[in-house]
Structures are given as C-alpha cells and as structure tokens.
Amino acid sequence: MTVKQNAIEIVRTLHKHGYKAFLAGGCVRDMIMGKESADYDIATNALPQNVTKLFEKTIPVGAQFGVVIVVKDNHNYEVATFRTEGSYGDGRHPDYVTFSTPEDDVKRRDFTINGLLYDIIKNEILDYVGGRSDISQGIIRTIGDPIKRFTEDKLRMIRAVRFACRFHFPIHRDTQQAIIRLAPQIHVVSAERIREELEKILTGSNPHIGIRLLDELHLLQEILPEVSQMKGVRQPENFHPEGDVFVHTLLCLSKLVPLIEQGMEKPSFTLAMGVLLHDIGKTVTFEESDRIRFNLHEKVGADMAAKICDRLKLSNVEKERIVWLVLKHLCFKDAQKMRMNKLKRLFANEGYQELAELCRIDALASSGNLSDYHFCQEMFNKLSHEEIKPKPLITGHDLIAMGLKPGPSFKTILTKIEDEQLDGSITNKETALEEVKTLISQMTTVLK
Structure with a gap:
C-alpha cells in the first residue's frame, strides 16, 4: 500500500470500531493544493489506550498528550486524540491536555493552512479556522491570536518563515508583527530544533527568501547574527x-x-x-x-x-x-x-x-x-x-624496514613521495624507495 492508502486504512479501522477519525493538518493542506504528502497525520476521539489496542505495532511517543505512532509498512503515522491544551510552561509542551472536540482540537494548532480536517467517509473537508480561504489567497496566518500561538511554542516563528518559503506565500501582517515582537525569545528553543527548521528552509524551495524573511522579522540577528x-x-x-x-x-x-x-x-x-x-x-x-x-x-x-x-x-x-x-x-x-x-x-x-x-x-x-x-x-x-587516489607506493612499514624510527619525519617523507606519485614523477615502489634514501640524506644534512 502507498503511504496515503495506509493512512486511509487507519482511519477506516478507527471508524469501524466506532470512533471518529479524520486526516489532519499538512496532508489535507497538500491535498487541496494538489501536492503529494510524505506524511499523513490522523486526529481521532479514540484515546491512546484505544489506539494501541486496535493496531499491531504502535509507539506511545506522547501518550500523555494523546499522541500514538501507528507503524504500517515501516512508515510512521501520528494518531492524536482531539485535545485542548493548557499553558506551555517550557515554551514547547503543554503543561496538560484535555481531550475535546474536532473543532477545539483544530483551534490549538499553529497556522490556518495546517488547521484542516478531511472526513474520508463523507468526502468532506472540515474547516473551522478559514484555512481553505488562506490557501486560496496564499497567506500564512496563525490560528487565533498570534502572540498566544507563538508564546505556546516559539519555534512556530521560524516555521512561519519555512511555510512562507515553501509555498511562496506572504505572512499576514498581524502574524509578522507578533514574530518581530517575540523574536528575542527564540533562544528558549533548543539549538537542535532551530537547526532542524533552518535545514528545512535552506534545503527547500526559495532559501534566499527564507534568510531575507528571517532578517526582516528580526529572527536572523538572534539565531545567526554573523x-x-x-x-x-x-x-x-x-x-x-x-x-x-x-x-x-x-x-x-x-x-x-x-x-x-x-x-x-x-x-x-x-x-x-x-x-x-x-x-x-x-x-x-x-x-x-x-x-x-x-x-x-x-x-x-x-x-x-x-x-x-x-x-x-x-x-x-x-x-x-x-x-x-x-x-x-x-x-x-x-x-x-x-x-x-x-x-x-x-x-x-x-x-x-x-x-x-x-x-x-x-x-x-x-x-x-x-x-x-x-x-x-x-x-x-x-x-x-x-x-x-592511487594506492600508496610505500607505507610506514617500508620506512621501518629501512631502519627508520617512527616519528614526525614519517609524515614528511610519505607526503613527499605521495606528491611525486600524484605528479607522475614516481610510478613504482623501487623508485619511491630510492627517493626515500635521497630524502633521508637531505634531512640528515640539514640536521648537521
């Protein structure tokens, strides 16, 4: 099965056992934009313990936050329970979650274009945040109050830039102003997470736009002042x-x-x-x-x-x-x-x-x-x-066999022989060994 077919099969299995389940987030966005997705996430009212019972291979990576990974055909699918979230004490993870409704679940996500659900049973897209309109108009906008969304997870500020580059969408003015205001707080995010987003910007489409946007939003001076x-x-x-x-x-x-x-x-x-x-x-x-x-x-x-x-x-x-x-x-x-x-x-x-x-x-x-x-x-x-990259004509063992003691001179001699081999002036071991004798004589003379 393809990655998409496996995701649909996971959704159907959840439905079959009486749960609500939808494709969620980026894969729905890509579907609307006519793009192929590499990853498919699922949102459901099934609790983590329900999900682990239904599927043969699961990984409870964030069960306390309602997230379970379902593994099918060596591909990971994130299955998350509908939830609302409490405050973010560490600027990354919610202090607690409350399992909720599809609409409440969507409203705690980052950007409107990522806040869509797809009901495969009814062949219907659920849009509670204006995501389809923003995709149509080509806008990157946070869901709800941008200050609140970025305060929850400061890395979202760099993610806004990444999505703007990827889709060549401008960032909404209110979202921009929130990033500029909160840019100095990006340092609460780990270097590893910043590096991951930076890699996606630099190796994706329009990396030059990404660096320019980071600069305009005052993030560049924080993460790459040089x-x-x-x-x-x-x-x-x-x-x-x-x-x-x-x-x-x-x-x-x-x-x-x-x-x-x-x-x-x-x-x-x-x-x-x-x-x-x-x-x-x-x-x-x-x-x-x-x-x-x-x-x-x-x-x-x-x-x-x-x-x-x-x-x-x-x-x-x-x-x-x-x-x-x-x-x-x-x-x-x-x-x-x-x-x-x-x-x-x-x-x-x-x-x-x-x-x-x-x-x-x-x-x-x-x-x-x-x-x-x-x-x-x-x-x-x-x-x-x-x-x-030719095979060396001589090695340190040859120098030892000639009576030389290992030391700094070994590297000097071997590099000199390799240079002449690469230049083509020495082509066999016998000539190389004769050249070593000459080098030793010259080095001895210098030492005297």
Missing part, C-alpha cells in the same frame, strides 16, 4: 557588481539546486550551509586602502563557521564538511596554476562535488566567469579514481 552582520559590508564593484556581502549571499542561495549526479532530490544541508557561510569572514576582515580587501577571509570564515556549527549542535561530520567548504571556496581561482598533486588532493576529498557547486554558484552570483569551474570539472572527469 549572517545578519553581512548587511552593508561593501565589496569591490569590479568583482561584485551585485552588491554587498549579504546581497551576494542571498543571490548565491537563490541558485542552489540538487546535486542530481549524486542522487540528491534537494541540496544537501552541508552545501547549503557552505553557501550561506562562505563569505562570513568578510564581516571582520573588511579593510579599504588602495581598494577594498578581505585578507584571509576564507580562513577567518572557517573558524567562524566552526563556532556556528557548534552553536547549532551540528554533527562533527557536518561541521567538518561545512568548515572545509568555507576554507576552500576560493581555491578554484588558482586551479589552473596548481601542481597536479595539489589538484588531485582536492579532487580526492569526499566533499569535492559540493565544493565545485559552491564555486559555480559563487561565480554566477558575482562575475559570471565559470572558466575556473569548467577547468576543474573537466580535469576531475578526465582523471580516473585510481589517478586521483
């Missing part, structure tokens, strides 16, 4: 006719596309973050003498990116890739003058394709000159994997 500080940082017009660093970054984000050759359906989060942060170092390295300069901004930016990744609780793998992208984002401009060993080392990095895409986007959003990008891509495609 990006907010890009505004007004001038750049040399001959290299960046598009405008300041913030304008350039938004233009770069607008050009993000999935890396189809890597099987991606959307841009990776690491690439998107690399694009967002690649010029972050310019905010603190700006200087103007004979002309505007940003000396070593890629190195300064890499350090800043590492701190941002830590603050957002990114994984070490994500952090390492993003920092590398920021550090290396200028290297394509020197590629045509690089020695082959350096170029091959660049190609051998697992993040190369993301770096290539970052460099392509960076060029398109400034000079428009893609000659360095095309050179690198042609060389990358021309070389085989064995040429880019």
Whole structure:
C-alpha cells in the first residue's frame, strides 16, 4: 500500500470500531493544493489506550498528550486524540491536555493552512479556522491570536518563515508583527530544533527568501547574527557588481539546486550551509586602502563557521564538511596554476562535488566567469579514481624496514613521495624507495 492508502486504512479501522477519525493538518493542506504528502497525520476521539489496542505495532511517543505512532509498512503515522491544551510552561509542551472536540482540537494548532480536517467517509473537508480561504489567497496566518500561538511554542516563528518559503506565500501582517515582537525569545528553543527548521528552509524551495524573511522579522540577528552582520559590508564593484556581502549571499542561495549526479532530490544541508557561510569572514576582515580587501577571509570564515556549527549542535561530520567548504571556496581561482598533486588532493576529498557547486554558484552570483569551474570539472572527469587516489607506493612499514624510527619525519617523507606519485614523477615502489634514501640524506644534512 502507498503511504496515503495506509493512512486511509487507519482511519477506516478507527471508524469501524466506532470512533471518529479524520486526516489532519499538512496532508489535507497538500491535498487541496494538489501536492503529494510524505506524511499523513490522523486526529481521532479514540484515546491512546484505544489506539494501541486496535493496531499491531504502535509507539506511545506522547501518550500523555494523546499522541500514538501507528507503524504500517515501516512508515510512521501520528494518531492524536482531539485535545485542548493548557499553558506551555517550557515554551514547547503543554503543561496538560484535555481531550475535546474536532473543532477545539483544530483551534490549538499553529497556522490556518495546517488547521484542516478531511472526513474520508463523507468526502468532506472540515474547516473551522478559514484555512481553505488562506490557501486560496496564499497567506500564512496563525490560528487565533498570534502572540498566544507563538508564546505556546516559539519555534512556530521560524516555521512561519519555512511555510512562507515553501509555498511562496506572504505572512499576514498581524502574524509578522507578533514574530518581530517575540523574536528575542527564540533562544528558549533548543539549538537542535532551530537547526532542524533552518535545514528545512535552506534545503527547500526559495532559501534566499527564507534568510531575507528571517532578517526582516528580526529572527536572523538572534539565531545567526554573523549572517545578519553581512548587511552593508561593501565589496569591490569590479568583482561584485551585485552588491554587498549579504546581497551576494542571498543571490548565491537563490541558485542552489540538487546535486542530481549524486542522487540528491534537494541540496544537501552541508552545501547549503557552505553557501550561506562562505563569505562570513568578510564581516571582520573588511579593510579599504588602495581598494577594498578581505585578507584571509576564507580562513577567518572557517573558524567562524566552526563556532556556528557548534552553536547549532551540528554533527562533527557536518561541521567538518561545512568548515572545509568555507576554507576552500576560493581555491578554484588558482586551479589552473596548481601542481597536479595539489589538484588531485582536492579532487580526492569526499566533499569535492559540493565544493565545485559552491564555486559555480559563487561565480554566477558575482562575475559570471565559470572558466575556473569548467577547468576543474573537466580535469576531475578526465582523471580516473585510481589517478586521483592511487594506492600508496610505500607505507610506514617500508620506512621501518629501512631502519627508520617512527616519528614526525614519517609524515614528511610519505607526503613527499605521495606528491611525486600524484605528479607522475614516481610510478613504482623501487623508485619511491630510492627517493626515500635521497630524502633521508637531505634531512640528515640539514640536521648537521
């Protein structure tokens, strides 16, 4: 069965046992908009203990709040009991819930476009909050008082931006004003939840609009002040006719596309973050003498990116890739003058394709000159994997067999041999070992 068919089957099972049950929230919104949903939620008057008895595999993730996960065909379906909620002491979870009616249940949800129910038995949409009208008009609006909705869960402020980007809908004025007023309180939300919403914005449609909206609603200065500080940082017009660093970054984000050759359906989060942060170092390295300069901004930016990744609780793998992208984002401009060993080392990095895409986007959003990008891509495609990452001709064991003691000199010698192997000047082990003898002799002479 498809994801949708399984959801309908869950609803029918609940009906069969005498309960009310409806498809709820985003899946109904998507149905009205003619879009396919990845997830289907169900709202019902069945209590959690009733739900767990009816279905073979369930997970009581939030039974105290009336929420049970029903698992069918390895897909999770959230089945929630109609409820109203008490105050939100932690800014995320209600202090208590009271099981209620479908209408009351809808009125405690976040946005009108997400406050719809679908009765599959009657083939009828239940709309108690004006959600269909707001979908038709293209508006993001909270259900009821926006201050109350955002006070319940501050993350909803960033979610408003995500939905505005996803559907290209403006945010209603009252909802906007509430976000601006409450923006400084976003810090009560965990870094992990903020990171999750940020990822959805940056890897979804219109990430440039998302960052611009976060800025206009005063959220950007709270969650990514370093990006907010890009505004007004001038750049040399001959290299960046598009405008300041913030304008350039938004233009770069607008050009993000999935890396189809890597099987991606959307841009990776690491690439998107690399694009967002690649010029972050310019905010603190700006200087103007004979002309505007940003000396070593890629190195300064890499350090800043590492701190941002830590603050957002990114994984070490994500952090390492993003920092590398920021550090290396200028290297394509020197590629045509690089020695082959350096170029091959660049190609051998697992993040190369993301770096290539970052460099392509960076060029398109400034000079428009893609000659360095095309050179690198042609060389990358021309070389085989064995040429880019060949099996080492010698190892540390060979150096030990020659009587050398392990130490710092090992890395120096092995790197030198690998460089010559990548350049093509050494092609076999015998020659490599002879070169090692020469290197040892040179190092001994220097030490004397």
